[in-house]
Amino acid sequence: MSNSFNLLLDIPEFIHLLDPYLDQGDVSSLARTCRKMHSYWTPSVYRSLEVVYGHNFKLFCSTPALLALARNIHYTRKVKFGVDELRYYYNCVLDFEEAHSRIIDTPRSRPSWLPPSDIRTCEVVALPPMSCLSRLHLNLGLSRKRLYSVSSIENPRTRLAQICWLVSLNPGLIELYLDGVPLQDSRDGRRFGEVIAGLNRLKKLRVMVHCKNEDDDWVELWSYIFFSCPPAVQQLSMRFEDIQNYSSIYQSSLGAGNDNEDEAEEEEDEEEDEEEDEEEDEEEDEEELMATGADPYVRRQGPLSSLEDLCFQPMDGFYWDSLDDVSLMFTHCPNIKKLNTYLPADDETIETMGEFLAKTCPRIENLAYGSFECERHDAEAYIILASLPAQQVTKVEFKGCPIEIIDPAFDTAIQHHSTTLREICIQTCSIPSSFSASTILKECRNLEVLFVRYDHNDGLYTTLDDALKSPWGCIKLKKLTIAISDCELPMEPGVPPYYARQAPITLSETETRHFSRLEDLYKRIGTLTSLEDLDLTMATTPNDDDWRQEILRDPTSFPAFLSNGDTFTGRPGFLHHLSGLKNLKSLQGSVTAETEECAVTMGWPEVVWMDQAWPSLHFADFFSKEKNITAPFAWLQNKRQNGRVGLRKLDTYIKVIDEGIKVMGQFIAKSCPRIEPMKYGSSDGGNRPFNFAIQKQSVTLREIHIQISNDHVKFSVSTIPQVVSPPRAAFLTHSCRIRDIIFTLDDALGDLLGSAPSYGPL
Numbered sequence: 045m046s047n048s049f050n051l052l053l054d055i056p057e058f059i060h061l062l063d064p065y066l067d068q069g070d071v072s073s074l075a076r077t078c079r080k081m082h083s084y085w086t087p088s089v090y091r092s093l094e095v096v097y098g099h100n101f102k103l104f105c106s107t108p109a110l111l112a113l114a115r116n117i118h119y120t121r122k123v124k125f126g127v128d129e130l131r132y133y134y135n136c137v138l139d140f141e142e143a144h145s146r147i148i149d150t151p152r153s154r155p156s157w158l159p160p161s162d163i164r165t166c167e168v169v170a171l172p173p174m175s176c177l178s179r180l181h182l183n184l185g186l187s188r189k190r191l192y193s194v195s196s197i198e199n200p201r202t203r204l205a206q207i208c209w210l211v212s213l214n215p216g217l218i219e220l221y222l223d224g225v226p227l228q229d230s231r232d233g234r235r236f237g238e239v240i241a242g243l244n245r246l247k248k249l250r251v252m253v254h255c256k257n258e259d260d261d262w263v264e265l266w267s268y269i270f271f272s273c274p275p276a277v278q279q280l281s282m283r284f285e286d287i288q289n290y291s292s293i294y295q296s297s298l299g300a301g302n303d304n305e306d307e308a309e310e311e312e313d314e315e316e317d318e319e320e321d322e323e324e325d326e327e328e329d330e331e332e333l334m335a336t337g338a339d340p341y342v343r344r345q346g347p348l349s350s351l352e353d354l355c356f357q358p359m360d361g362f363y364w365d366s367l368d369d370v371s372l373m374f375t376h377c378p379n380i381k382k383l384n385t386y387l388p389a390d391d392e393t394i395e396t397m398g399e400f401l402a403k404t405c406p407r408i409e410n411l412a413y414g415s416f417e418c419e420r421h422d423a424e425a426y427i428i429l430a431s432l433p434a435q436q437v438t439k440v441e442f443k444g445c446p447i448e449i450i451d452p453a454f455d456t457a458i459q460h461h462s463t464t465l466r467e468i469c470i471q472t473c474s475i476p477s478s479f480s481a482s483t484i485l486k487e488c489r490n491l492e493v494l495f496v497r498y499d500h501n502d503g504l505y506t507t508l509d510d511a512l513k514s515p516w517g518c519i520k521l522k523k524l525t526i527a528i529s530d531c532e533l534p535m536e537p538g539v540p541p542y543y544a545r546q547a548p549i550t551l552s553e554t555e556t557r558h559f560s561r562l563e564d565l566y567k568r569i570g571t572l573t574s575l576e577d578l579d580l581t582m583a584t585t586p587n588d589d590d591w592r593q594e595i596l597r598d599p600t601s602f603p604a605f606l607s608n609g610d611t612f613t614g615r616p617g618f619l620h621h622l623s624g625l626k627n628l629k630s631l632q633g634s635v636t637a638e639t640e641e642c643a644v645t646m647g648w649p650e651v652v653w654m655d656q657a658w659p660s661l662h663f664a665d666f667f668s669k670e671k672n673i674t675a676p677f678a679w680l681q682n683k684r685q686n687g688r689v690g691l692r693k694l695d696t697y698i699k700v701i702d703e704g705i706k707v708m709g710q711f712i713a714k715s716c717p718r719i720e721p722m723k724y725g726s727s728d729g730g731n732r733p734f735n736f737a738i739q740k741q742s743v744t745l746r747e748i749h750i751q752i753s754n755d756h757v758k759f760s761v762s763t764i765p766q767v768v769s770p771p772r773a774a775f776l777t778h779s780c781r782i783r784d785i786i787f788t789l790d791d792a793l794g795d796l797l798g799s800a801p802s803y804g805p806l
Contacts, residue, residue, distance in 0.1 A: 059084055059085070059088070063088050066088075068089070068092070071085055071088045071089050072089055075088075075089050086116060086119070087116075087119040089116070089119075090113065090116040090117065090119040090120050091119055091120065091121050091122065092120075092121065092122040092123075093113075093120055093122070093123050093124070094123075094124040095123070095124065095125055095126070095129045095133075096124060096125065096126040096129065096183060104129055104132055104133075107167065107169055110136075110169040110171065111169060113171065114140075114169065114170065114171050114172060117171060117172055117174060118172075118176060120174055120176065120177065121176060121177060121178045121179065122177065122178065122179040122180075122181075123174060123177055123179070123180055123181070124181040124182075124183070125180075125181070125182050125183070126182075126183050126184075127182070127183070127184040127203065127224070130182060130184070130203075130206055130207070130210065131162070131203075131206060132166070132168070133171065133210075134161075134206050134209070134210075135161050135162055135168050136168050136169055136170060136171040137171055137172070137173050138160075138161045139161070139168055139169075139170040139171075140170040140171055140172050140173070141154070141173075143170055155209070157205055157235070158205055158209055159199075159201075159202045159205050159206070173213050174210075174213065174214065175213050175214055176214070176216065177213075177214040177216070177217060178214075178216060178217060178218045178219065179217070179218060179219040179220075180210070180211065180214065180217055180219070180220050180221070181219075181221040181223075182207060182210075182221070182222050182223065182224075183223045183224070184203065184207075184222070184223055184224030184225065200226030200228060200254070200287070201226075201228075201232075203226055204225065204226055204227070204232055204235070204236065207222065207225060207236075208235060208236060208239045211239050211240075211243070212239050212242060215242055215243060215244065215245075216245055217243050217245065217246055218245055218246060218247050218248065219246075219247065219248040220243065220246060220248065220249050220250070221248075221250045222250070222251050222252065223250075223252045224252055224254055224290070225251055225252065225253050225254065226253075226254045226255070226287060227253050227254070227255045227265050228255065228256060228287070229256075229261065230261075230264055230265070230268070232265075233264065233265040233268035233269070234268055236268065236269065236272075237268035237269060237271070237272035238272070240269060240272040240273060240274075241272040241273075241274065243274055244274050244276065245274075245276060246273070246274050246276060246277055247276055247277060247278045247279065247350075248277075248278065248279040249273060249277055249279070249280050249281070250279075250280075250281040250355075251269060251281065251282055251283070252283045252285065253265060253266075253269075253282070253283065253284045253285070254285055254286075254287040254289075254290055255284060255285075255286075255287055255359075256286070256287055256288075257286040257287075257288070257359050257361075257362070262284050262358075262359050262362075263369065265284070266282055266284065266356070266358075266373075267369070267373075269282055270282065270373055270376075271376075273348060273351075275346060275348060275349065275350060276350055277348055277350060277351055278350050278351060278352055278353065279351075279352070279353040280348075280351055280353070280354050280355070281353075281354075281355035281356075281384075282355065282356050282357070283355070283357040284357065284358055284359045285359070285360070286359060286360070346376075347375070347376045347377070347378055348376055348377055349378070349379060350379070351377050351379065351380055352379060352380055352381045352382060353380065353381070353382040354377055354380045354382070354383055354384070354385070355383075355384040355385070356370075356373070356384070356385045357384070357385065357386060357415065358386065358387070360415065360417040361417065362388070363388055363389065364387055364388060364389040364393065365389075366393070367387065367389060367393055367396075367397045370387060370397075371397070371400060371404075374400070374401055374404045374405055375404050377404075377405055378404065378405065378406075378407075379405075379407055380405050380407065380408060381407050381408060381409045381410060382408070382409065382410035382411075382412075383405065383408050383410070383411055383412070383413075384412040384413075384441075385412075385413060386413060386414050386415040386443075387424060388422060389422075391422070394422050394423065394424045394427065395423075395424075395427055397424060398423075398424045398425075398426075398427030398428045398431060399427060399431045401428055401431075402427075402428050402431030402432045403431070406432065406433060407436075408428070408432055408436075408437065409436060409437055409438050409439070410437070410438060410439040410440075411425065411428060411429065411437060411439070411440050411441070412440075412441035412443065413425035413428070413441070413442060413443065414441075414442055414443035414444045415443060415444050416443060416444040416471070417444065423453050425440075425442060425457070426453035426454055426456065426457040427453070429457035429458075429460055429461060430453065430456055430457050430460050432460075432461075434460055434461070435460075435461055435462075435463045435464045436461060436464060437461040437464060437465060438461075438464050438465060438466045438467070439465070439466060439467040439468075439469075440461075440465065440467075440468055440469070441468075441469040441470075441471070442469070442470045442471070442472075443471050444471065444472065454483075455480070455483040458483050458484055458487065458488065459483060459487055462487035462488050462489070463488075463489065463490060464490065465488045465490065465491055466490060466491060466492045466493065467491070467492060467493040467494075467495075468484060468488070468491065468493070468494050468495070469493070469495045470495065470496045470497065470504060471495075471497040471503075472497060472502060472503055472504050475502055476498065476500065476501075476502060476503055476504070476505060476583065477503075477504055477505075478504070478505055478506060478507055478510075478529065479496075479504045479505075479506060480506065480510050481496065481506040481510060481511065481526065482506075482510050482511070482513040482514050484518070485511065485514070485516045485517070485518055486513075486514040486515065486516065486517050486518075487517060488517070488518050489517040489518060489519070489520070490520055491518040491520065491521060492520055492521060492522045492523070492574075493521070493522060493523045494518070494521060494523070494524050494525065494526065495523070495525045496525060496526050496527065497525070498526075498527035498581055498583060500584070503527065504527070505526075505527035505528060505529050505581075505583035506526065506527070506528055506529070507528070507529050507530050508528055508529065508530040508531055508561060508562075508565065509530070511528055511565060511568075512561060512564055512565060512568075516568045516571070516572075518572075519571060519572060519573070519574070520574055521572045521574060521575055522574050522575060522576045522577070522627075523575075523576060523577040524569075524572065524575060524577070524578055524579065524580070525577075525579040525633075526579075526580065526581070527580075527581040527582070527583040527633075528565070528580070528581070528582065528583060529582075529583040529584070531562060531565075531582045531602055531603065532582070532584070532603075533555070533558070533603050534552075534554045534555060534558055536552070536554075539552075541640075541641065542555060542615065542616070543615065543640075543641050543644045543645055544640075544644070547612070547613035547614065547615075548612075548613055548614045549613055549614035549615050550614065551614075551616070559603070559604065559616050562602070562603060562604065562605075562618070563616075563618050563621070566602075566605060566618045566621045566622065567618075567621045569621075569622065569625075570621040570622045570623065570624050570625065571624060572624075572625070573624045573625065573626065573627070574627060575625050575627065575628055576627050576628060576629045576630070576660075577628075577629060577630040577632075578625075578628060578630065578631050578632070578633070579630075579632040579633045580602065580632075580633040580634060580635065581633040581634050582600045582601070582602055582633075582634035584600070600634040600636065600639065601634050601635055601636050601637070601639045601641065601642050602634055602635070603641065604616045604617050604618050604645065605618065605619070605635070606619055606635060606637070606642065606645075606646055606650060607619055607642075607645035607646060607650060608620060608649050608650055608653060615645065617645065619650060619653060620653075622657070623657045625657070625658060626657070626658070626659065626660070627660055628658045628660060628661050629660045629661060629662055629663065630661075630662070630663045630664070631661065631663070631664040631665065632663075632664070632665045633665065635664065635665055635666065636665060636666060636667070636668065637666040637667060637674070637677065638666075638667060638668065638672055646676075647676060648676045650676075651676035651677060651679065651680050652676075654680065655680055655683060661684070662684060
């Protein structure tokens with residue numbers, strides 16, 4: 045290396061600034077460049093570890109990699125583990141401690157509640173414990189395919205003990221995310237709370253708890269977590285789910301999936317004996333504490349003054365008889381600015397609770413309320429919004445709101461914060477229902493995001509009359525997702541639609557009036573000059589039992605929305621009203637070009653206009669299938685290159701039958717005959733030669749990824765500026781300079797393709 049380069053790399057700040065911009069593969073490559081680079085970049089290689097089954101970084105599958113980790117584990121600061129990896133790592137650490145105790149000739153010391161190591165069914169490499177972590181993420185859902193088989197992985201007690209052990213080793217944790225913590229009773233809650241209480245530097249805590257939904261036992265558990273949080277916590281999330289929903293995960297404990305009843309009874313007896321011993325020890329400890337005048341259950345007494353973000357989602361289906369306990373929680377959160385919760389109760393309690401919450405937490409700026417599993421609507425979110433100081437809330441989200449969102453209190457709550465609201469999100473879980481959006485569109489003049497979910501099966505839509513009821517004041521919108529009904533063309537029996545008539549086209553009085561109202565709507569959309577993402581859906585009211593099938597089968601598009609019109613023939617078109625959308629990047633919803641109307645009204649003039657008026661457009665829902673793209677849109681897609689203007693997806697699926705692999709090989713050989721010898725990869729990581737000959741050259745295509753599974757082949761095309769036809773024609777058109785084709789196969793097809801004949805020159 046040159047002296048100047050050495051001097052540059054000797055600056056530690058340079059390494060520190062460059063590191064965040066490199067992914068793990070780049071850092072690893074730099075570390076392997078030379079000895080000096082290895083010394084510089086090795087800490088960065090091991091600083092963040094993501095060891096989860098299914099991720100490309102399968103560190104625990106390689107013994108050399110584990111040995112390297114053992115040498116550099118002191119550099120690790122952030123870890124993401126799956127439950128399989130957690131248990132495997134636990135066994136590795138136990139091996140290390142046993143070896144270490146033999147070397148220093150002292151007995152091993154660890155908590156009595158820790159489970160023993162498993163019967164070894166896989167190779168274990170001794171690893172020292174991670175004790176310098178600042179961030180720990182544990183995703184505790186079982187993977188479908190276990191690479192590290194350990195016997196106790198399904199025991200919730202064992203799993204909780206391992207979680208508590210790993211967390212307790214790292215008192216300097218700043219961020220702790222635990223998805224799937226099994227807490228079966230108050231004893232588990234106390235143990236987990238004690239571990240959390242020892243994390244004095246903790247700032248972010250997110251916990252998904254799996255617990256029993258019996259006799260409201262779970263209500264006691266959240267208090268152990270909340271009142272154990274250290275004062276430094278700034279972000280806290282507590283969610284609770286019924287452990288019975290995860291019976292496949294906790295098979296041995298919940299009595300599912302155990303074929304040997306004698307073994308199951310034996311395991312249960314052993315667990316009961318262990319639990320009795322632990323309970324006796326805990327009772328003795330509590331008696332000692334009580335004798336000294338100390339309360340064993342006392343937790344933090346002061347408020348969480350630093351807490352600004354609180355998420356509290358109770359058990360689905362739970363109904364609060366009294367909110368005294370949860371009220372105590374909110375009194376400890378005087379400074380929260382972001383609240384995500386759902387507190388179903390009777391109407392009187394809801395009103396009292398809403399006012400109390402707004403009084404005790406007066407600084408709320410971001411409110412998310414509701415649950416997608418809610419069985420009834422309540423107005424607590426509206427009461428909270430109306431009780432907070434005026435013009436303070438910037439974001440509000442209503443989740444799982446049924447039809448009753450029409451409640452007049454909704455408009456009052458929105459008006460109370462109309463000048464400060466930047467984002468409104470409404471997601472429902474009921475049948476399609478109408479609601480009034482006029483207050484939002486008129487009053488919220490600083491609104492940047494409006495999302496109202498609608499997908500024909502459930503959701504909310506507004507009527508055309510309501511949308512046009514008042515002038516729109518939300519001219520700063522950047523993202524708009526909304527569905528509007530009553531926009532369909534009025535049809536008369538025996539009269540063809542306007543676009544199918546002979547020129548000159550004469551519109552009826554009803555059609556003229558309807559197009560006038562639609563034009564008013566399109567003009568208002570065109571005034572949203574800051575708009576970047578537009579998802580505009582034409583809601584269809586259900587008329588019969590098969591309405592969903594009709595909607596899903598037939599694409600829809602707003603009448604004359606994407607047409608320039610024709611003054612000579614009298615055909616209406618209002619695309620020119622959207623010329624102000626210079627920042628438009630995404631256009632979705634009922635904008636398909638595949639309807640009978642658009643087939644007649646959309647052509648080269650409209651596409652050229654879009655190219656000039658919407659320079660930032662890179663995604664649009666014009667076509668559902670690649671084969672349907674018309675020549676004008678293929679030209680636009682080619683011009684935008686990396687964009688997906690003509691397609692919803694560039695990935696194409698082709699069914700594969702018994703001879704499908706052979707046919708695919710012959711086809712690629714003919715279409716891309718200048719491909720050099722290539723390889724395909726199977727799921728076991730092996731590579732085998734797959735030779736093809738060459739006949740043509742190509743122009744633009746550089747790489748094709750083909751993922752083969754039991755029932756389909758998935759094409760992912762890279763650097764292809766134009767796709768104007770089905771995949772077969774795409775290969776023929778763009779096969780000039782193909783140099784790499786990468787196959788990824790599953791186990792079932794690996795042998796099939798491996799036994800397929802190699803194709804020589806054709």
